[in-house]
Amino acid sequence: MSKKTDKYWDIGWQLMDGCTKCSPGCLHCWSESMAARLHAEDIYVDGCPGGSYNWHGTIRLNHNRLKIIGGKPKTITIWNDPFHEKVPFGFIDRVNAIIALCRQHTFMVLTKRIERMEKYFVAESSKLGGFTERIIRESNRYIDNKKYDEFYEYMRDKQGILPNLWLGTTIETWEQWDRAKILSEIPAYKRYWSIEPLLGEFPHQLPPEKTDWIIIGAETGQGRRPCKLEWFEPFIEYADLYNIPVWVKAIELNGKIVKDITQFPKFLQRRESPTFTTENTEDTKL
Ligand code: SF4
Numbered sequence: 001m002s003k004k005t006d007k008y009w010d011i012g013w014q015l016m017d018g019c020t021k022c023s024p025g026c027l028h029c030w031s032e033s034m035a036a037r038l039h040a041e042d043i044y045v046d047g048c049p050g051g052s053y054n055w056h057g058t059i060r061l062n063h064n065r066l067k068i069i070g071g072k073p074k075t076i077t078i079w080n081d082p083f084h085e086k087v088p089f090g091f092i093d094r095v096n097a098i099i100a101l102c103r104q105h106t107f108m109v110l111t112k113r114i115e116r117m118e119k120y121f122v123a124e125s126s127k128l129g130g131f132t133e134r135i136i137r138e139s140n141r142y143i144d145n146k147k148y149d150e151f152y153e154y155m156r157d158k159q160g161i162l163p164n165l166w167l168g169t170t171i172e173t174w175e176q177w178d179r180a181k182i183l184s185e186i187p188a189y190k191r192y193w194s195i196e197p198l199l200g201e202f203p204h205q206l207p208p209e210k211t212d213w214i215i216i217g218a219e220t221g222q223g224r225r226p227c228k229l230e231w232f233e234p235f236i237e238y239a240d241l242y243n244i245p246v247w248v249k250a251i252e253l254n255g256k257i258v259k260d261i262t263q264f265p266k267f268l269q270r271r272e273s274p275t276f277t278t279e280n281t282e283d284t285k286l
Contacts, residue, residue: 006249006259008215008273009108010074015066015095016087018044018059019080023112025172025197028223029055031080059086066094068142073104083113089120089128096131096165097138100155103164110168110194114179117167121186131160161189166212168192173200177207184210190274195235196249198227202234212274214239217249220257227252232268245272 019031035044036053044060045053069076082092099107111117125131132155139151167188169179172195183191190212197219214235218227229251239246248268250259261269 006217006271008075008247008249009077011076012079013065013069013076013107014062014079015082015091016059016061016080016084018057019055019084020057021055022081023170023172023176024199025112025170027225028219028221030221033221057086059084061087061091063091066098068098069102069105073106075106075108077108077110081111081113082109083111083116083120085113085116089124092120093134093138094141096162097135098142099165100135100158100162101139101142101151103162106164106166108166108168108192110170110192112170112176112179114169114182117169118182118186121167121188125160132156132158161187163189166190166192168194168213168215170194170196172197174202177202180209180211181207197225198231199225201228201231204234204237206234206238208242211244213245213247215247215249218252218257220250220259224257229253229265229268236267236270239270245274246270247273 017035019026019029021027021029021032032045032053032055035055044055044058046056078095081087082095099105109117121131128134129137136152136155139148139155143151165188167183167186168191169183171177171179171193180193183193191210192213192215193211195214195216198216199219216232216235219225232248232251236246238244248261248264248270250257251264251268252258253263258264261271
């Protein structure tokens with residue numbers, strides 16, 4: 001993981017197109033502007049580039065992208081919000097089956113719809129037959145009988161917590177702090193906060209909630225909103241108190257966005273990450 005770039009992932013997995021705005025951080029949604037640019041008259045956005053445009057809530061699930069991902073270990077993020085209300089849990093089961101089968105990679109799953117993530121992993125889990133059972137069932141689509149037994153043992157052993165599936169939530173202002181609380185309640189190998197875009201002041205001495213990584217940054221791009229350097233302080237203090245790695249993506253300095261950390265104030269020169277699953281030697285191959 002290079003500290004020279006603000007990018008902490010290797011590839012994006014575009015499993016769904018479309019979304020709906022649900023939070024202050026969605027205002028300048030990057031994915032929406034890409035959809036407007038690539039499919040101006042298409043089904044996902046009203047309006048067109050150059051004028052105003054808006055998701056209109058159509059979601060397309062890209063079933064053709066649900067396949068085993070080979071190759072060298074990578075960090076993979078899923079585009080858009082996989083816990084959007086229109087993404088069925090059955091689809092998420094298939095995604096997780098692939099994640100469980102491709103364990104040389106680390107998958108980072110980020111949502112603003114943390115209640116629905118909790119519903120999937122906790123509240124509905126037993127009702128739907130249990131996470132482990134569902135993933136084992138879905139794995140049938142991707143492996144033959146010979147590998148199935150080994151996979152079955154693996155899943156039983158992990159008891160519903162996949163070491164290469166990291167769960168995260170976005171928190172842009174103090175108003176969204178409840179998401180940190182809910183994330184704490186979801187069983188996960190690693191949890192992370194994406195404080196991006198950082199849009200306001202948070203109290204110092206943040207209440208303790210479980211996280212293994214803090215990714216934080218100012219809003220970038222056209223129409224970006226201001227971001228004060230002191231807004232970063234509570235998160236840096238929290239990280240130091242609980243010994244949590246911090247990845248500072250971008251800051252606003254003298255009215256400009258800066259991504260080169262050598263230009264950051266000393267206290268923000270942090271591009272740290274937890275040990276990625278793919279850096280472990282165990283559990284790397286099926
Ligand atoms: S949840 Fe993510 S993808 Fe969906 S509108 Fe908001 S920023 Fe865009």
